[in-house]
Amino acid sequence: MTFSAQYLWLIPALPLAAAALGAVLPRTGRGLAAGAAIAAMVASFLVSCVALCTALADPAAKLVHNFAWFDLGSGVLRLGWLLDPLTAFMCVMVTFVGALIFIFSLGYMKEDKGYKQFFCFMSLFAAAMLGLIVANSLLLLFVSWELVGLASYLLIGFWFHKPAAAAAAKKAFITTRIGDLGLLLGMLWLYNSTGSLLFFDGGAGVLETAALGSLAAQVTVGGLAVSTAIGLLIFCGAVGKSGQFPLHVWLPDAMEGPTPVSALIHAATMVAAGVFLIARVYPLMAADQVLAHVPVHALTVVAFIGAITALMGAGIAVAQNDIKRVLAFSTVSQLGYMMLALGVGSWVAAIFHLLTHAFFKALLFLGAGSVIHAAHHEQDIRALGGLSARMKVTFVTFAIGTCALVGMPLFFSGFWSKEAILHAAHGWDVSHLPFYAAVLGVVLTAFYNTRLMAVTFFGKPRSPGAEHAHENSPVMTLPLVVLAVCAVVLGFLNTPVWPWLDTMLLGKAEVHGHSLMEGAGLMGLSVVLVALGIGAGWALYWRTTRTSASAPDPLAVRAPRLMTFLAAKLKFDELYDATVGRLNSAAAAFADFLEVWVWGGLVNLLARLGEFTGLVNRETDERMLNGGFDNVSGKVRGTGLAYSRAQTGGVHGYLRFLVLGFVILVLLVVMGGAR
Amino acid sequence: MSPLQLCLILSSLLFCIGLVAVMSRGNAILVLLGVELMLNAANINFIAFWRYGPHPEAGTGIIFVLFSIAAAAAEAAVGFALVIAIYRHQQNIRLQEANRLKG
Amino acid sequence: MTLALFILALLILGSAAVAMALRNLIYSALLLIGSWAGIAAFYLWAGAEFVAFAQVLIYVGAISMVVLFAVLLTKQGHAPEPVEFTSLSRFITGLIAGGGVAGVLLGAILGMPLDVRTAQAAPSLTVKELGARLMGPHTASLLVIGLLLTVALLGAVLLASDKRPDQPEDAP
Numbered sequence: 046m047t048f049s050a051q052y053l054w055l056i057p058a059l060p061l062a063a064a065a066l067g068a069v070l071p072r073t074g075r076g077l078a079a080g081a082a083i084a085a086m087v088a089s090f091l092v093s094c095v096a097l098c099t100a101l102a103d104p105a106a107k108l109v110h111n112f113a114w115f116d117l118g119s120g121v122l123r124l125g126w127l128l129d130p131l132t133a134f135m136c137v138m139v140t141f142v143g144a145l146i147f148i149f150s151l152g153y154m155k156e157d158k159g160y161k162q163f164f165c166f167m168s169l170f171a172a173a174m175l176g177l178i179v180a181n182s183l184l185l186l187f188v189s190w191e192l193v194g195l196a197s198y199l200l201i202g203f204w205f206h207k208p209a210a211a212a213a214a215k216k217a218f219i220t221t222r223i224g225d226l227g228l229l230l231g232m233l234w235l236y237n238s239t240g241s242l243l244f245f246d247g248g249a250g251v252l253e254t255a256a257l258g259s260l261a262a263q264v265t266v267g268g269l270a271v272s273t274a275i276g277l278l279i280f281c282g283a284v285g286k287s288g289q290f291p292l293h294v295w296l297p298d299a300m301e302g303p304t305p306v307s308a309l310i311h312a313a314t315m316v317a318a319g320v321f322l323i324a325r326v327y328p329l330m331a332a333d334q335v336l337a338h339v340p341v342h343a344l345t346v347v348a349f350i351g352a353i354t355a356l357m358g359a360g361i362a363v364a365q366n367d368i369k370r371v372l373a374f375s376t377v378s379q380l381g382y383m384m385l386a387l388g389v390g391s392w393v394a395a396i397f398h399l400l401t402h403a404f405f406k407a408l409l410f411l412g413a414g415s416v417i418h419a420a421h422h423e424q425d426i427r428a429l430g431g432l433s434a435r436m437k438v439t440f441v442t443f444a445i446g447t448c449a450l451v452g453m454p455l456f457f458s459g460f461w462s463k464e465a466i467l468h469a470a471h472g473w474d475v476s477h478l479p480f481y482a483a484v485l486g487v488v489l490t491a492f493y494n495t496r497l498m499a500v501t502f503f504g505k506p507r508s509p510g511a512e513h514a515h516e517n518s519p520v521m522t523l524p525l526v527v528l529a530v531c532a533v534v535l536g537f538l539n540t541p542v543w544p545w546l547d548t549m550l551l552g553k554a555e556v557h558g559h560s561l562m563e564g565a566g567l568m569g570l571s572v573v574l575v576a577l578g579i580g581a582g583w584a585l586y587w588r589t590t591r592t593s594a595s596a597p598d599p600l601a602v603r604a605p606r607l608m609t610f611l612a613a614k615l616k617f618d619e620l621y622d623a624t625v626g627r628l629n630s631a632a633a634a635f636a637d638f639l640e641v642w643v644w645g646g647l648v649n650l651l652a653r654l655g656e657f658t659g660l661v662n663r664e665t666d667e668r669m670l671n672g673g674f675d676n677v678s679g680k681v682r683g684t685g686l687a688y689s690r691a692q693t694g695g696v697h698g699y700l701r702f703l704v705l706g707f708v709i710l711v712l713l714v715v716m717g718g719a720r
Numbered sequence: 721m722s723p724l725q726l727c728l729i730l731s732s733l734l735f736c737i738g739l740v741a742v743m744s745r746g747n748a749i750l751v752l753l754g755v756e757l758m759l760n761a762a763n764i765n766f767i768a769f770w771r772y773g774p775h776p777e778a779g780t781g782i783i784f785v786l787f788s789i790a791a792a793a794a795e796a797a798v799g800f801a802l803v804i805a806i807y808r809h810q811q812n813i814r815l816q817e818a819n820r821l822k823g
Numbered sequence: 824m825t826l827a828l829f830i831l832a833l834l835i836l837g838s839a840a841v842a843m844a845l846r847n848l849i850y851s852a853l854l855l856i857g858s859w860a861g862i863a864a865f866y867l868w869a870g871a872e873f874v875a876f877a878q879v880l881i882y883v884g885a886i887s888m889v890v891l892f893a894v895l896l897t898k899q900g901h902a903p904e905p906v907e908f909t910s911l912s913r914f915i916t917g918l919i920a921g922g923g924v925a926g927v928l929l930g931a932i933l934g935m936p937l938d939v940r941t942a943q944a945a946p947s948l949t950v951k952e953l954g955a956r957l958m959g960p961h962t963a964s965l966l967v968i969g970l971l972l973t974v975a976l977l978g979a980v981l982l983a984s985d986k987r988p989d990q991p992e993d994a995p
Binding site: 722723724725726727728729730732733734735736737738739740741742743744745746747749750752753754756757760763764767768770771779781782783785786787789790791792793794795796797798800801802803804805807812813 | 832843881882
Binding site for chain 2: 689692693694695697700
């Protein structure tokens with residue numbers, strides 16, 4: 046059946062409705078909230094399957110549905126949904142893994158007081174992630190990007206009364222924000238250059254040839270092509286969100302959140318959003334490949350950063366002792382692999398690895414959650430042990446996940462996806478350094494994973510928690526089984542013999558495979574490397590298992606300084622604290638100084654002026670006006686006083702005047718009359 | 721100089737004596753006596769004109785003088801009562817000291 | 824005739840002048856009685872007998888009594904405080920003023936021709952005719968004068984009475 050792109054909004058809308066329901070329900074409605082969340086995810090999954098069918102029917106077509114959202118006057122802001130194989134595969138993956146993790150959370154979060162909020166936030170996250178995937182507009186993608194970041198903040202800091210969790214949530218949000226600034230700048234530059242933010246718009250979209258040609262042709266600062274500059278800015282966002290070097294520091298701390306959160310957000314989906322973004326705007330990133338005289342190609346930067354991250358993550362994971370931290374750094378490393386694949390030109394390999402990684406990393410995290418839940422929240426692997434006998438299902442599924450991650454040949458999906466990446470890296474003509482880094486990473490990956498398995502599951506239990514551990518209920522083990530099956534089966538979607546996924550993603554008409562013998566050399570090399578890593582891990586950790594929780598690490602005994610340095614995560618946090626942190630404090634102090642002395646001084650000055658004016662006014666009123674009146678009335682009173690002095694009270698005086706007056710009057714009359 | 725003129729001069733001089741007394745003496749009783757003198761001088765004037773005037777049988781002069789004497793008596797009574805009242809107030813009858821009604 | 828007039832004038836003016844100049848009020852009052860008596864004699868010389876009798880009755884009889892009572896009640900009598908000219912200037916200004924008035928009056932008298940019957944027989948008015956005149960044409964004035972005298976009597980009593988509250992000697 047066909048599925049019009051017009052209805053793509055249903056896929057994110059269903060979890061969003063579940064989130065809204067969860068928000069308004071009272072605490073007693075926890076069951077309803079959880080049920081709604083799971084139902085919404087399952088429904089979204091079904092819709093995504095239908096969309097997938099439609100997309101696969103014509104893999105090369107990009108079905109869009111654009112609509113006008115905002116009339117700016119000078120232009121109209123348009124948004125849209127995009128349906129193509131990439132979108133469909135991602136939707137199916139997110140909804141499927143999400144539904145399984147939600148079911149797992151039913152058991153894991155059962156005793157938690159914030160059960161209802163948990164499902165509300167998880168649904169919100171799922172809605173935002175799906176919105177990010179189906180968006181045809183960079184603006185809509187950015188909005189969903191930020192919502193995903195918000196959901197991550199809420200979920201990392203879910204147990205917010207723990208100071209470590211609150212601090213980790215803040216760190217995650219701020220670090221990704223730094224990357225998001227680059228993404229925003231790139232977005233604005235793109236809009237300014239091309240006048241549109243839609244990816245595909247019937248020829249006018251930014252990922253279509255007309256726009257790309259113009260962007261590649263323009264040159265900006267330093268001789269960079271505009272498309273390179275915009276691509277690098279967008280890559281900043283991916284660096285932040287996907288935990289690449291140098292913005293990887295938030296991912297290990299994000300393990301403070303509940304384990305289902307770590308599984309869904311920080312393994313399978315959100316951190317993959319960066320990779321997805323680069324894959325989505327790949328035409329833009331690759332636009333400058335045809336230009337010869339540019340100082341740097343965008344994809345070269347991506348490749349190198351990915352390589353550095355892959356190696357660094359694997360190295361640090363060797364020295365970690367918290368089960369979730371090991372897996373977190375493993376995620377960092379694998380994301381580095383995906384970026385590497387993008388950089389060396391094979392975005393389909395990156396997407397394939399993204400899809401397989403989602404499943405087996407989610408499986409590993411859920412397995413870790415199962416272990417933590419059973420061992421009464423004991424997360425230090427040195428204090429675990431002996432769980433292989435006590436938690437059989439968890440052990441077997443965890444082992445399958447580890448084999449997939451390590452890249453056990455032939456039957457595990459991770460092998461095929463990693464092969465594709467190594468193949469692409471080997472074939473890159475710019476430099477072979479990423480290839481060597483990837484190769485070394487393979488060894489380290491095998492090594493630390495063996496270490497993890499050996500220390501956690503084998504040997505004797507080294508703490509009361511591990512001793513009393515028992516298998517969890519089926520609501521928690523069933524998702525593990527399903528994911529384990531997927532971790533095996535999915536690999537066969539894209540073997541070199543039958544590269545179905547590649548064909549679908551690239552929009553080719555027919556699947557052309559080639560025999561295994563063509564890449565046999567490289568395949569053999571990777572098998573040898575994996576064996577090397579596993580062997581070293583077996584020698585150090587499996588042959589003589591740990592005796593107690595406080596015994597020193599065998600590798601630490603041999604190379605103490607290296608282990609301490611690795612254990613301290615290469616001291617990145619301290620470096621950032623000393624530089625960026627100090628700069629921030631200095632800027633804040635300066636701003637405070639300005640506030641108190643300059644702005645405050647101005648305001649005070651104005652206030653003083655006001656006071657002075659009031660004073661002048663009052664003085665004028667009192668002295669001049671009142672004084673004038675007082676003066677006049679004083680004169681009047683004085684005159685009156687002067688006149689009243691004539692009233693002496695003495696009769697003789699009055700008579701005197703009377704008589705003299707009479708005499709004078711008569712004289713005047715007589716003399717006047719006589720004239 | 722006719723007798724009339726002589727009478728008139730008499731009355732004028734008497735009037736002026738009374739006036740000087742009123743204006744210069746400080747004793748209230750003497751001031752009132754001066755006023756009586758002035759009234760008497762006016763009476764003398766009336767009688768002089770009655771004696772030497774054109775219509776003496778009208779008796780106007782006599783009658784007027786009678787009334788004048790009566791009025792002078794009344795005024796003397798009230799005036800001396802006032803003097804007593806003033807004396808009660810200020811324990812002497814110096815007119816300069818009775819100057820409370822001033823500005 | 825004129826000689827009698829001169830003697831009378833001398834008596835009147837002399838006793839009046841001295842009376843006004845004295846310090847002792849009793850002496851002033853007695854001298855003034857003499858002056859009033861002289862005025863009554865003048866009235867007799869002029870032919871107005873009834874007026875002369877009235878003068879004696881009222882002035883010499885009543886008013887002098889009032890004066891003496893006032894003098895005695897204000898303790899000016901037996902221990903005579905010196906009634907002094909408190910300021911000479913007052914006397915001089917009084918003199919000047921009085922002199923001015925005198926001059927004006929005398930000037931008027933002497934300078935004016937008076938139409939008079941000089942050597943005429945003295946007119947006579949019997950008491951009976953006087954009474955008829957008073958009760959006839961001048962009744963209103965008589966009544967008014969009566970009223971005036973009554974009011975003056977009451978006023979004088981009121982003014983001079985002692986306004987102290989009731990004495991306790993009225994109590995039993």
